[in-house]
Amino acid sequence: MAQVILQQVSKTYPGGVIAVHPLDLHIAHGEFVVLVGPSGCGKSTTLRMIAGLEEITGGTVAIGDRVVNEVEPRDRNIAMVFQNYALYPHMDVRENLEFGLRMRKMPREEITRRVDDAARILGIELLLKRKPRALSGGQRQRVALGRAIVRDPDVFLFDEPLSNLDAKMRVQMRAEIARLHHRLGATMIYVTHDQTEAMTLGQRIVVMKDGVVQQVAAPLELYERPANRFVAGFIGSPAMNFLSGHLERAEGLRFITDSGDSVAMPADFAPAARLLDRPTVMGIRPEHIDLAAAGAASGLAAPVQVVESLGSETMVHLGLKSGTFVVRFPGQAAAKIDKPLAVNLRADGIRLFDADEQGLALPTA
Ligand SMILES: Nc1ncnc2c1ncn2[C@@H]1O[C@H](COP(=O)(O)OP(=O)(O)O)[C@@H](O)[C@H]1O
Ligand SMILES: [Mg+2]
Incomplete structure (x- = not known):
């Protein structure tokens, strides 16, 4: 079971910037949780601590039944999708999707099966022979999603994956990510500064400000019963x-x-x-x-x-x-x-x- 449990997790960067104050969060297996808040509130830092890309100053992160504080990112069975898709420009789409699995020395047939499945899920079968430069922003982001899907991770981590897309494509990809969650049933943790994205995607939303969690609740609960003025003003558009x-x-x-x-x-x-x-x-x-x-x-x-x-x-x-x-x-x-x-x-x-x-x-x- 890939639940994610943060206990008193905190982060102070060298120089004394407290990016995340001790934070407790229990994310259930298969849950879609969104971390939302203004720029600089500690969302990415929190996600990167779960991924193992950032050292944890205090507390513990557990994925499944195991505390992973000392586990390397590659051994956490997570997959991360960023704003910058970072596809390999000299490889075509299929090679981009295969790359991580090859590095893990997965058998050839298994790689092909996973890549074909992911391509079907994302509707990019016809793009498999193209190089990234011949893809639109939305198509590239789909390939980046595909690279996460083929890993079959316990937990998907998204850091503002749609920020580089135009408004229309953002709405479309948002719906695709929601469908993906429904289809895969995987645990997903999604970071965004956009309250609309948070409200439409999250089963539960964690609202952060200045490294401090303000409220954790389902979208309509946040809208109906904001715990404080910050949450009241942040959730809803136009604002309260x-x-x-x-x-x-x-x-x-x-x-x-x-x-x-x-x-x-x-x-x-x-x-x-x-x-x-x-x-x-x-x-x-x-x-x-x-x-x-x-x-x-x-x-x-x-x-x-x-x-x-x-x-x-x-x-x-x-x-x-x-x-x-x-x-x-x-x-x-x-x-x-x-x-x-x-x-x-x-x-x-x-x-x-x-x-x-x-x-x-x-x-x-
Ligand atoms: N590598 C770093 N070194 C020092 N301070 C950092 C570093 N990364 C982020 N910070 C600071 O930590 C705080 C939280 O940053 P971040 O988690 O990136 O916020 P968000 O993703 O919510 O925009 C900010 O004040 C930011 O300036
Ligand atoms: Mg960020």
Whole structure:
């Protein structure tokens, strides 16, 4: 069973940079786990410690039933796919796929069988005689995936494998990697800075910031119940709106921002009394805001600054005293620049956070 267990794994680079603070993570056999976070948060370092490409400063890494801290990368039965495909330019695709297996002195027929299987899985049978320079970026990345598949590893490790591809190819390869996981049932650990990739691929997502794990959860759990403000702002696009201020009761419940905006809270939003009259950050996603009916009372009205019409949806940027407040409407919305727009917050979309740096989520009940 190729589970992967990290216990108190940490990394300090020479010179004292703490790239990863002690991290615990239990990845089940066959699970697809994504490490996500902004550039420099320690994702690659964590992956490279699992691969054995980076020495571990503290803690243990186990693959299957064995602690591998002292095991060479080549003996860990892992396969890694990077952003840079690093194919051998003078070899054709078949030779590129065969190379690692030949180095391991695998029998000829077994090599052919594995390469043919991988080529079929990836739909690159017709490319086997081509040199890498005659391939598109997406085809090259497929060959790089193929090189991992033929190894039949216990664990696949991906480090931003799609970053070099154009947007359309990225979406296509993302779906192929998801299919591959479904088909092979192998343990996969995938690193990306792209929250959409994380949300669409991961069965579980590990959100990291500054070398510290912020939350480990299934995608929708992260979206619905972010543990803190960082996760709330990182997951979801366009990002959650945040307002700093406090809740107070005056002609109904209102959120008064530090800059002087006054937002009427929806009638069905009923926070506990201890959440009133204290510094709080309120978060609400653009999709949890509705256009107010004409003439009716609204939660908030502010001038329109930007209208982004995407056809299937419209993003409207409202200019509050506190800053930009993004609202997302399905379909097409008739919003005019500089004209005020009245909207209502949806009660079940409202999240409250501590106003301090950590910004922990506050249970609203
Ligand atoms: N070889 C290295 N020597 C010193 N510092 C490094 C080295 N590699 C990475 N770092 C630092 O460790 C931190 C985490 O890096 P990395 O794991 O590459 O982040 P990510 O993959 O999330 O972008 C960063 O601050 C980075 O500058
Ligand atoms: Mg990286």
